[in-house]
Amino acid sequence: DPHTTPSQSAIDIASSLSFDKAETVEVKNAAGFHPPANTPSPHPTIIDHLKPFQNVFQRAPTLSVRSNLGGAAARLLADKMPEKVREVDIREVSGGEEMVGVLRALGRGREVREVLMRSVVFDQLDQQLGQAAGRLPTIESLYFKLTLPDDVEDVGSLVRARLSSAIPHVKGLQRVDLLFPDHVPAKQLASIETSLPDGGSIEGFAILYVSRVWLGLNATRNP
Secondary structure: OOOOOOOHHHHHHHHHOOOOOOOEEEEEOOOOOOOOOOOOOOOOHHHHHOOOOOOEOOEOOEEEEEOOOOHHHHHHHHOOOOOEEEEEEOOOOOOHHHHHHHHHHHOOOOEEEEEEOOOEEHHHHHHHHHHHHHHOOEEEEEEEEEEOOOOOOOHHHHHHHHHHHHHHHOOOOOEEEEEOOOOOOHHHHHHHHHHOOOOOEEOOEEEEEEEOOEEEEEOOOOO
């Protein structure tokens, strides 16, 4: 398999490449590539032989994953990123576990200005972050879209509880943006607004509703 066992000539070429001017590191499917369902993520070990990426003119690069099969490649690339990363966009990565895996691969020694996630099953996120807490980078801003359960009557209390549990796991966090699913049932939205009222607070963060479906939590965490 050329993904897991690259040829020596491929290794020689990869190790000779330089990325001194790279501002964006991106994982995406090739044009016209439409893999069947349940296709496993490729694990291109050739990435191990690339030189580390550098900051360009004091500007931290971004890591962007535009493929639901890009989790494994993104983890390998994360290990090549410099100490400071401007943005990590993992909205297309499949599943919360894979997304947290990319963050874990960045490691606790890196600093990330913003992380973009989506389609997070909210009652699992705090557990996944908690299990990875000791290996996560410092993250200043976290954005994600929620997947709300249908069978919970008081969904607002659940969101608040999970958020309270998740926030302490993210070192350096200064801002959280939650985007609710499209067409949130009025009853669920009312429950969330009751448990997380505009102008209230949670875990040292002030609550601000940018709109009825976009909740922003903003604060400067006390040292």
